[in-house]
Amino acid sequence: GAVxxxxxxxxxxxxxxxxxxxxRSLDFQAxxxxxxRQFPKQSLMLMATSNEGSKATYEQGVEKDKFLINHAxxxxxxxxxTSAHPEDSSFYICSSRVSxxxxxxxxxxxxxxxxxxxxxx
Amino acid sequence: DAKTTQPTSMxxxxxxxxxxxxxxxxxxxxxxxxxYRQIHSQGPQYIxxxxxxxxxxxxxxxxxxxxxxxxxxxxxxxxxxxxxxxxCIVNTNAGKSTFGDGTTLTVKP
Numbered sequence: 001g002a003v004x005x006x007x008x009x010x011x012x013x014x015x016x017x018x019x020x021x022x023x024r025s026l027d028f029q030a031x032x033x034x035x036x037r038q039f040p041k042q043s044l045m046l047m048a049t050s051n052e053g054s055k056a057t058y059e060q061g062v063e064k065d066k067f068l069i070n071h072a073x074x075x076x077x078x079x080x081x082t083s084a085h086p087e088d089s090s091f092y093i094c095s096s097r098v099s100x101x102x103x104x105x106x107x108x109x110x111x112x113x114x115x116x117x118x119x120x121x
Numbered sequence: 122d123a124k125t126t127q128p129t130s131m132x133x134x135x136x137x138x139x140x141x142x143x144x145x146x147x148x149x150x151x152x153x154x155x156x157y158r159q160i161h162s163q164g165p166q167y168i169x170x171x172x173x174x175x176x177x178x179x180x181x182x183x184x185x186x187x188x189x190x191x192x193x194x195x196x197x198x199x200x201x202x203x204x205x206x207x208x209c210i211v212n213t214n215a216g217k218s219t220f221g222d223g224t225t226l227t228v229k230p
Contacts, residue, residue: 045220049217110218114164
């Protein structure tokens, strides 16, 4: 299957600093990527949909000025957590949607990155 | 996207079949059923998906009821490495995935 990588896999930063997380599709081009956040013992929460060459679409309650998303190429989307605070500590996961051929028709499949663990002190 | 309901947790003996149910009574005609699993501290992994026919791949089988209001993921011979949180998601083929709470499957020796 398609491979999605994330960098870094973990990061520790001081409160007030900004952190950039990269999401790359390694062997395919992704016009659409998704960013999720997961707190301990909770499910994944969709933050935003990242579209190559256009502005991201944010879910309700997600601050677009705090979580900056850039999808400048078909293989790279970045999430920048600006002015991070301890409550932003979480597991951030990206995914890419790929169109695959299956039987008589094509279908879309999501491939997820391994996640980035952010700890804000 | 249609809402799904899954049991919070299930246990299964190693080597036995694990049957994970999912209710999606409000599914619409163009929505697919997808199953993913997440092993601790990793990104979710795609397992299988289907529209209305039963599906099987190297990982699992998916049984969808005729009215499409529920489905069951079957792991035919569970191993300890299958211990994970299993998510059932319904959405359109081009839609975003909204995760519910999933089922924590614990495979025991």
